Amino acid sequence: MDKRIVKFIKDHHVLTLATSSNNLSYCCNVYYVYNDQNNFLIFSSDISTKHVKEFIQNPNVAGAIHLETKAIEKIQGVQLLGTVSELNGEELNIAKKLYVDTFPYAERMQLHLWKMKLKFIKMTNNQIGFGKKLIWGKIN
DSSP states (O other): OOHHHHHHHHHOOEEEEEEEETTEEEEEEEEEEEETTTTEEEEEOOTTSHHHHHHHHOOEEEEEEEOOOSOGGGOEEEEEEEEEEEOOHHHHHHHHHHHHHHSGGGGGSOOOEEEEEEEEEEEEEGGGSTTOEEEEEOOO
16 A cells, blocks of 8 residues: 555544445544554444444445645545444454554543454545545455
């Protein structure tokens, strides 16, 4: 994966996550951390939320992370495709440590951690050229 994509994902912490059910789309925002060794995003969401209920039924999700700016030469963002699953076992222990190290206040919260395994990333990066796209993975 292009190191500029990895750096962008690591430098940010809010993911817009899109799910779908019965041919209707839904999105939410979640705080995430990136596990670059296994190429997945870790986030916490309560099992009673609409988006969790939807990705339990259909784990195929989309997402977006972007830099909020009005300066066209600074525009950067990624569009993501992946699958969500629940973390458990040793993977959960490692993810929880990473999440709490990044968001220390989360230690006082009841966390229900999930991972979004990344399958496709398209990065728009105007800092390296207007409309420049970096692609990793496959859509299908």
